[in-house]
Amino acid sequence: xxxxxxxxxxxxxxxxxxxxxxxxxxxxxxxxxxxxxxxxxxxxxxxxxxxxxxxxxxxxxxxxxxxxxxxxxxxxxxxxxxxxxxxxxxxxxxxxxxxxxxxxxxxxxxxxxxxxxxxxxxxxxxxxxxxxxxxxxxxxxxxxxxxxxxxxxxxxxxxxxxxxxxxxxxxxxxxxxxxxxxxxxxxxxxxxxxxxxxxxxxxxxxxxxxxxxxxxxxxxxxxxxxxxxxxxxxxxxxxxxxxxxxxxxxxxxxxxxxxxxxxxxxxxxxxxxxxxxxxxxxxxx
Numbered sequence: 001x002x003x004x005x006x007x008x009x010x011x012x013x014x015x016x017x018x019x020x021x022x023x024x025x026x027x028x029x030x031x032x033x034x035x036x037x038x039x040x041x042x043x044x045x046x047x048x049x050x051x052x053x054x055x056x057x058x059x060x061x062x063x064x065x066x067x068x069x070x071x072x073x074x075x076x077x078x079x080x081x082x083x084x085x086x087x088x089x090x091x092x093x094x095x096x097x098x099x100x101x102x103x104x105x106x107x108x109x110x111x112x113x114x115x116x117x118x119x120x121x122x123x124x125x126x127x128x129x130x131x132x133x134x135x136x137x138x139x140x141x142x143x144x145x146x147x148x149x150x151x152x153x154x155x156x157x158x159x160x161x162x163x164x165x166x167x168x169x170x171x172x173x174x175x176x177x178x179x180x181x182x183x184x185x186x187x188x189x190x191x192x193x194x195x196x197x198x199x200x201x202x203x204x205x206x207x208x209x210x211x212x213x214x215x216x217x218x219x220x221x222x223x224x225x226x227x228x229x230x231x232x233x234x235x236x237x238x239x240x241x242x243x244x245x246x247x248x249x250x251x252x253x254x255x256x257x258x259x260x261x262x263x264x265x266x267x268x269x270x271x272x273x274x275x276x277x278x279x280x281x282x283x284x285x
Contacts, residue, residue, distance in 0.1 A: 036067060036068045036069070036070055037067050037068070037070070037090040037091055037231065037235075037239070038069075038071075038072045038088070038089050038090045038091065039054070039058070039069050039070065039072065039089065039090070039091040039092070039093070040072050040073075040074065040080065040083055040084060040088070040089035040091070040092045040093070041054055041071065041073075041092075041093045042077070042080055042093055042095055042098065043073075043074055043075075043076060043077060043080055043177065044147070044177060044179075044199055045177060045178065045179055045199075045202075046177065047073045047075075050071070050073070051071060051073075053253070053256040054071055054093075054257055055071065056253045056256070057243070057246060057247070057250075057254075057257055060246045060250060060253065061239075061242040061243060061246050064238070064242045065238065066235075066239060066242055067235065069091065069239070072088075072089060076148070076176050077147065077148035077149075077150060077151060077176070078148070080094075081098070081101070081150060084098070084101075084102050084105075084106065084108070085101065085105045085106070086106075087106045087230075089228065090230070090231050091225060091226070091227050091228070091231070091239070092108060092225070092226050093224070093225050093226075093257075094223060094224065094226065095150075095151060095152035095153070096118065096152045096153070096220050096221055096222065096270075096271055096274055097150065097152040097156055097157070097274055097279060097283075098150065098152065099224055099226060099271045099274075100271055100274050100275055101150075101283075102226060103267060103271070106228060106229070107228070107229040108226040108227065108228055108229070109226055109227050109228075109229060109236065110224035110226045110265035110266070110267050110270065110271065111225050111226060111227055111239065111240040111243075111264070111265055112224065112225050112240055112243055112244060112247075112259065112262050112264060112265055113221060113222050113223065113224040113225070113262070113263065113265040113270065114223075114258065114260060114261055114263070115261040115262070115263050116222065116261060117219030117221065118153050118196055118197070118198065118220055118221070118222035118223070119153060119196065119197050119216045119217050119219045119220075120152070120153030120154050120155075120158045120195070120196055120216070121154075121196065121197055121200060121215070121216050121217075122136075122158060122162075122192050122193070122194055122213070122214050122215040122216075123181075123182065123185055123192060123193055123195060123200070123211040123212065123213055123214070124185065124191060124193075124211065124212060124214050125185060125186060125188070125191075125210065125212075126209070126210055126211055126212040127210065130188050131212075133191055133192060133214060134214075135214070136162070136166050136168060136214065136215055137168075138191075139168055139170055139191060139192055140168055140169055140170065141169060141170065141171075142170055142171065142190070142191040142192065143170070143171040143172075143173055143190040143191055144162075144170045144171065144173065144190055144191070144192050144193060144194065145173050145174075145175050145180075145181045145185060145190035145192070145193035145194070146158070146159070146172060146173070146174055146175070146181065146193065146194045147174065147175060147176060147177050147178050147180070147181055147194070147195075148174050148176060149282070149283070150284055151178075151194070152220075153194075153196040153220070154181070154194040154195050154196050154199075155174075155194050156279055156282050156283065157217050157220075157277070157279065158194045158217055159172070159282055160277070160278075160279055160282050161217055162215075173189070173190055178195045178196070178199040178200075179203070181193035181194060181195050182207060182208075182211060183207075185211055186207070186210045186211065197216075198222070198258045199258075200213075202256075202258070220273075220274065221265070221270035221271060222258070223258065223259075224265040225240075225259075225265075226265075240264070244262050244263075244264075247259055247260075247262045248262060
């Protein structure tokens, strides 16, 4: 074989090896193989709390001819976004605008969500010397706490509405989690803070009683569980059905993961309308 032919054959072999290697980076998952699905949950709460609540659900759907599902964690919202934007998670539980970002970047497909629409809420102290915020205009020039820039109802949509529609000028302070928002508000680290109704209700009654809701965003479809397109349709259906059945039959665990009344999620119906909100200028990359 002459030198030119050997070089051509070598290039062909190299290309074939590379293609096989790339295919191995993101192997397809199916209910029939024994591969593990990685579930990444948005860090609204500390990792210990996420592990405690979601592990119950994953334990509950074991032994249903499904691939093993394991939780993976991110230290904060920034890392969470980086992980799903690069497709490192097979399954994600994310906020509504994260669903838009995940669909555009990797083609993630929503599977299930809760029935009840989600609203972002703005809270301020109730009772005592700190209870001096009565209307939104009282917040002009004040410090507002938010979990992170791209937390949808609690921050992204909230900030857009407060600036565009309400004309507020305020100092923004990010404190990483919803739990930190309410605690920061009662400690006067900010005069108000953004959360969502579900995360407020998840707090202890004694803490909830120390704040009041002074503004609420229009409702949207809530957080979905979504799958990367490498998870094949049969596996997506099997996981969706298993989770629907388990959550419907175990209301306490369902409430703990904020999906008390699960239904199927459809991107075109539930999340496509969010693309028209023009939130890009408020998104932090």
